[in-house]
Amino acid sequence: MANGDRLLRENGKGAAISRPLPVFFRSRTGQLLHDPVLLAIVLISFGLVGLFVVYPLARVFLVSLFPRGAFDPRYFLHLFEGRPYLVRPLLHSLTVATLVAVLGTVLGFLFAYAITRTDIPGKRVFRWAATLPLISPPFLLALSTLLLLGENGLITRWLFSRFGIRWSVYGLPGLVLTETLAYFPLAFFTLEGVLASIDPAQEESAMDLGASKLRTFLHVTLPLATPGLAAAFLLLFIRSLEDFGNPIVLQGRYPVLTVQAYLAITGMYNLPLGATLAILLLVPTVVAFLVLQLWVGRRSYITVTGRPTSAGLHTTEPLLKWPLFAALLLFSGIFFLFYGMIFYGAFTKLWGVNHAFTLENFHYVFSTGATYLLNTLQLAGIATPIGGLLGILLAYLVTRKSFPGRRLLDLLAMLNFAVPGLIVGMGYVFAFNTPPLLLTGTAIIIVLVFIFQRMPVAIRDGVAMLQQIDPAIDDAAADLGAGFFRTFRRVTLPLVAPALLAGMAYMFSACITSISAVIMVVLARWQLVTVALLHEVDNADLSQAAAYGVVIILIVLGAIFLMDFVIRKVLEGWKHAR
Amino acid sequence: MPVELVLAGLTKVFRGFRSAVVAVDHVDLEVEKGELVTLLGPSGCGKTTTLRLIGGFEVPTEGEIYLRGQRITHLPPQRRPTATVFQSYALFPHMTVFENVAFGLKVRRFPRAEIRRQVQEVLNLVGLTGLENRLPAKLSGGQQQRVALARVLVIKPQVLLFDEPLSNLDAKLRVETREHIRRIQKEVGITSLYVTHDQAEAMAISDRIVVMNQGRIQQVGFPQDVYLRPANPFVADFIGRANFLKARVVAQNATETEVELASGLRLRLPQRFSFASGEEVQMVVRPEAVDFCAPEEGHLQGQVVLAQLTGPSAHYRVALSSGEQVEVEVLGALEKGLLAPGTPVGLRLHLKSLHLLRA
Numbered sequence: 001m002a003n004g005d006r007l008l009r010e011n012g013k014g015a016a017i018s019r020p021l022p023v024f025f026r027s028r029t030g031q032l033l034h035d036p037v038l039l040a041i042v043l044i045s046f047g048l049v050g051l052f053v054v055y056p057l058a059r060v061f062l063v064s065l066f067p068r069g070a071f072d073p074r075y076f077l078h079l080f081e082g083r084p085y086l087v088r089p090l091l092h093s094l095t096v097a098t099l100v101a102v103l104g105t106v107l108g109f110l111f112a113y114a115i116t117r118t119d120i121p122g123k124r125v126f127r128w129a130a131t132l133p134l135i136s137p138p139f140l141l142a143l144s145t146l147l148l149l150g151e152n153g154l155i156t157r158w159l160f161s162r163f164g165i166r167w168s169v170y171g172l173p174g175l176v177l178t179e180t181l182a183y184f185p186l187a188f189f190t191l192e193g194v195l196a197s198i199d200p201a202q203e204e205s206a207m208d209l210g211a212s213k214l215r216t217f218l219h220v221t222l223p224l225a226t227p228g229l230a231a232a233f234l235l236l237f238i239r240s241l242e243d244f245g246n247p248i249v250l251q252g253r254y255p256v257l258t259v260q261a262y263l264a265i266t267g268m269y270n271l272p273l274g275a276t277l278a279i280l281l282l283v284p285t286v287v288a289f290l291v292l293q294l295w296v297g298r299r300s301y302i303t304v305t306g307r308p309t310s311a312g313l314h315t316t317e318p319l320l321k322w323p324l325f326a327a328l329l330l331f332s333g334i335f336f337l338f339y340g341m342i343f344y345g346a347f348t349k350l351w352g353v354n355h356a357f358t359l360e361n362f363h364y365v366f367s368t369g370a371t372y373l374l375n376t377l378q379l380a381g382i383a384t385p386i387g388g389l390l391g392i393l394l395a396y397l398v399t400r401k402s403f404p405g406r407r408l409l410d411l412l413a414m415l416n417f418a419v420p421g422l423i424v425g426m427g428y429v430f431a432f433n434t435p436p437l438l439l440t441g442t443a444i445i446i447v448l449v450f451i452f453q454r455m456p457v458a459i460r461d462g463v464a465m466l467q468q469i470d471p472a473i474d475d476a477a478a479d480l481g482a483g484f485f486r487t488f489r490r491v492t493l494p495l496v497a498p499a500l501l502a503g504m505a506y507m508f509s510a511c512i513t514s515i516s517a518v519i520m521v522v523l524a525r526w527q528l529v530t531v532a533l534l535h536e537v538d539n540a541d542l543s544q545a546a547a548y549g550v551v552i553i554l555i556v557l558g559a560i561f562l563m564d565f566v567i568r569k570v571l572e573g574w575k576h577a578r
Numbered sequence: 579m580p581v582e583l584v585l586a587g588l589t590k591v592f593r594g595f596r597s598a599v600v601a602v603d604h605v606d607l608e609v610e611k612g613e614l615v616t617l618l619g620p621s622g623c624g625k626t627t628t629l630r631l632i633g634g635f636e637v638p639t640e641g642e643i644y645l646r647g648q649r650i651t652h653l654p655p656q657r658r659p660t661a662t663v664f665q666s667y668a669l670f671p672h673m674t675v676f677e678n679v680a681f682g683l684k685v686r687r688f689p690r691a692e693i694r695r696q697v698q699e700v701l702n703l704v705g706l707t708g709l710e711n712r713l714p715a716k717l718s719g720g721q722q723q724r725v726a727l728a729r730v731l732v733i734k735p736q737v738l739l740f741d742e743p744l745s746n747l748d749a750k751l752r753v754e755t756r757e758h759i760r761r762i763q764k765e766v767g768i769t770s771l772y773v774t775h776d777q778a779e780a781m782a783i784s785d786r787i788v789v790m791n792q793g794r795i796q797q798v799g800f801p802q803d804v805y806l807r808p809a810n811p812f813v814a815d816f817i818g819r820a821n822f823l824k825a826r827v828v829a830q831n832a833t834e835t836e837v838e839l840a841s842g843l844r845l846r847l848p849q850r851f852s853f854a855s856g857e858e859v860q861m862v863v864r865p866e867a868v869d870f871c872a873p874e875e876g877h878l879q880g881q882v883v884l885a886q887l888t889g890p891s892a893h894y895r896v897a898l899s900s901g902e903q904v905e906v907e908v909l910g911a912l913e914k915g916l917l918a919p920g921t922p923v924g925l926r927l928h929l930k931s932l933h934l935l936r937a
Contacts, residue, residue, distance in 0.1 A: 035654040472668035475635050478655040479662050480682035480733060490681075494672045 032403050037484045042403050045394060049412045052452045056427025057419060060282075063430050064275035075276035085260075090280050093257040096172065096247075097240040097284075100179040104236040105229060107180065107331065108187025114324040116195040117221075121325070129332035130185040132339055135556055137513035137530060138182040139245025140549045144338035145169060145178045146249065147345050147542055152352020154341075170252025178246050181338065183239045187232035194228030195221075213317065234292040241285050242420030244516035245530075249537050257281040258422050262519060265426065275430070278423045289418035342553075345546035352542070361547035369548065372532040377555070379443055379526070380511035383450035388504040390451065391458020392465070396492060399466050400474055417456035424453045425520030441523045453517045454507050465499040466492075498567045505563030509556040579610040582769045583632070583737055588641035590627050590793075601627040603793035604641070609737075614763055614770040616780040619790035620816065625773045628790070629739050632771065634658045645736055656685075661730035662739040665746070667722050669714040675701070675725050676710040682733035700732040703762060720751050727759065731766065738763070740772040744779065756783050777817050781805065789813050807933055814862045814935065821863040821904045824937070827853045837861060837934065840900040843877060845927070851934045858937040865893075865907035867931040870917070876924030880904070882917050892916055896923060 032039045065073055079086045111130060115123050133141060148155050149169040159165045169177075198221065206216040244258040251259050257277050265274035346362070348355045365373065397403075398410040416424055428449055432439035439445040469492070477487040493500075515530045522531050529548060536545035590602040602624040609615050617625035630636045632643055634655035643651045650658050661682075670678050676697055683693045701707050704724040714722055723743060730738060743759065744752045760783040763770050774780050780787050781801045789796040789804055789812075797809035808814035811822060825837040828844060835847045837859065853859055873879055883903070884895035894906040894917065904925065908914065917923065 034652055034657065470666050470668055472664040472666050473670060475655065476662070476664060476668035477670070477681070479633060479660070480729065481656045481685040482681070483656055486685060491670055
């Protein structure tokens with residue numbers, strides 16, 4: 001160390017700064033100050049995330065707790081007094097969410113087990129059936145439910161004319177049925193991944209040691225899949241809680257939180273009540289999300305090894321295999337029936353009254369509805385590239401750069417992951433309805449909602465993309481003298497381009513099909529196609545609604561296929577590059 | 579030669595959630611212009627972190643880095659006149675060889691013709707002419723390595739940093755490439771820091787070697803010095819292999835040191851060490867500095883406990899009568915025949931290669 005002092009003395013002499021570097025400059029902040037571009041980008045990112053993620057959410061709490069500028073938690077007091085207008089929606093939401101989570105997880109496990117652990121035929125068709133609800137607007141299934149089981153539903157009418165049975169699908173049964181079908185694919189894909197990654201050698205060795213198949217399943221397979229089951233349950237629980245599209249169509253006399261919060265604000269103009277209902281919704285969602293992240297995440301038994309485990313242990317036991325096959329056939333049949341109804345309904349004059357073939361509904365979509373369609377395409381088209389680039393930029397910042405507050409930025413940017421879309425939209429209404437940030441009623445607010453509600457997904461995708469790239473490549477670019485922008489534009493961006501395009505295709509679809517977040521911010525001038533669909537359901541013109549649904553599905557499929565095509569071209573271009 | 583690069587009290591602490599790891603611990607070093615200095619040590623010894631601190635990829639917790647008298651401690655990588663050859667090469671996979679090498683020059687806004695000329699020149703130097711339009715994925719490992727070298731040479735940095743540049747090559751190519759790197763480094767006369775864990779590699783190409791362990795410098799010296807006169811047991815055992823025998827200094831004069839071993843045997847070593855008479859020391863005996871002889875002859879007596887043929891040489895472990903064990907390496911084992919375990923043997927030590935360390 002004496003040597004070090006000598007070196008410091010000798011070399012400090014004549015150097016630009018002769019005193020030792022102050023502690024502050026030794027921190028990461030210090031290096032940041034010598035990299036003004038990075039500093040600016042970090043500050044701008046904090047600004048954007050603060051303004052468009054944190055601030056709107058804070059406003060929801062402020063509106064709820066300070067209704068007239070003074071602290072007044074009256075609605076929370078009402079909640080603890082057990083006033084039904086607060087308690088009932090909360091209980092209803094939790095009931096629906098629990099039932100949907102249980103049923104969806106069971107159904108998902110059935111599908112996942114049959115596909116990963118048996119040799120049933122037609123696996124590909126079953127996977128397709130399960131993919132449908134993921135790419136279509138989830139609330140389209142509510143429309144199908146009405147087409148089949150509503151007042152004028154095909155099944156309802158048939159049962160009445162044949163057996164004189166009357167029923168109503170509105171309320172709990174309709175909600176549980178529809179949401180289970182809409183969200184079970186999430187459980188399926190989660191559990192498929194989990195089951196596929198359980199090393200079959202573990203099951204084989206259990207049987208090798210003398211355990212029966214049933215015993216192996218109960219004592220080896222099932223415990224190994226438990227964290228996956230818990231994750232699937234929580235995922236479905238969250239999705240059901242924050243669902244808006246299905247309950248607004250189907251809730252009937254069984255009010256749930258999302259719809260009541262929306263109605264409190266748009267129908268009763270009672271902002272504090274709406275905000276309070278939103279917070280009641282936010283609490284269980286965030287709790288479930290935290291449990292998912294912290295508890296389930298840590299209990300995963302899955303060990304990722306380089307060895308392929310896809311070989312799997314396939315049972316050919318006919319007593320197990322064929323009942324599973326029959327169950328999958330039944331549920332897939334239901335799926336195709338539900339989606340088929342939408343296509344059928346779109347070509348009928350008036351559902352339940354006149355089922356004659358017609359193209360009128362599509363004519364209407366492309367004339368009167370054209371504005372909605374163009375609005376949606378235009379706004380989603382603006383939001384997608386901005387959101388995609390911002391997502392990858394933030395992902396790049398939080399994974400590849402080191403600066404003070406990095407973890408905080410990551411956390412805040414990901415915040416909306418756990419926040420239901422309806423609350424995001426509500427926050428925007430509260431936050432941007434006064435100058436200088438008067439955005440209510442403009443197209444900008446819709447674009448911003450699109451961008452910042454999808455931001456967490458874009459960042460997560462971005463992080464996954466960056467993990468495929470050696471961090472030393474970034475270091476090398478900086479080392480050769482390239483600054484932040486040149487490295488990002490010339491090196492990082494071209495390398496993630498294909499994955500980024502794919503991410504954008506999904507972001508575009510998500511914007512097109514989104515309803516819960518934008519329902520709060522749309523106004524007459526900037527109506528969107530999903531909202532138009534809901535209006536038609538409201539008008540009891542199910543055929544017209546179905547035509548909108550068909551067009552939305554086609555746009556989404558078109559976007560995904562187009563992007564797929566472009567990506568393949570890009571990759572081919574690289575392969576043949578000189 | 580003037581001093582080019584100075585590390586003064588360089589320290590890097592990585593703070594985890596509940597723990598802190600001192601990766602680099604008060605490292606002091608001066609590197610002269612045109613010198614190739616190797617940072618050598620086992621994995622986790624802090625050598626790569628030291629290199630990354632110099633490259634600007636990490637900010638030191640304490641200490642300073644000077645380049646030609648200028649403090650560069652806090653500058654981001656793009657503002658430092660250093661350039662790194664990465665372990666993974668970190669070639670830009672979407673750019674051709676030409677574009678990879680031209681990258682640094684484009685950043686510096688060189689005119690197009692000048693870029694073309696300089697890239698050709700450096701590709702010629704590393705022997706890659708004709709491969710300008712290939713993508714990195716279409717190159718062999720050795721060729722990729724040379725692109726990485728060309729890419730940093732072309733921007734004429736003041737200091738070249740090599741981070742285990744040969745670890746992704748097979749054994750034969752490693753030897754070829756390290757000679758190639760050394761030749762070009764001398765030709766260009768560029769100051770270089772070279773990180774490796776391979777002591778043979780370090781011995782072969784370095785002007786000086788810095789041996790590191792647990793974040794600290796153990797010894798700085800010329801290659802033959804760290805081998806012949808290791809500063810401590812760690813260096814002795816890391817650079818080559820070493821047996822340690824207990825001994826005591828009995829007497830010494832200007833040219834000789836007399837020591838007494840545990841067995842009572844006295845040896846006259848033809849060197850002076852800086853120990854006082856009577857001091858307890860460890861005697862470093864290289865396995866290759868021992869010969870077998872008849873049991874009653876030689877300096878030490880013992881019995882073979884382990885015998886292994888390792889190709890050109892035979893490896894033995896011999897239990898001494900003092901209870902200590904000694905590893906012995908014998909060349910030309912095939913001719914001499916392998917001694918069976920249990921064989922009583924005598925050991926003759928090469929007195930000139932014995933070294934003493936503080937006990």
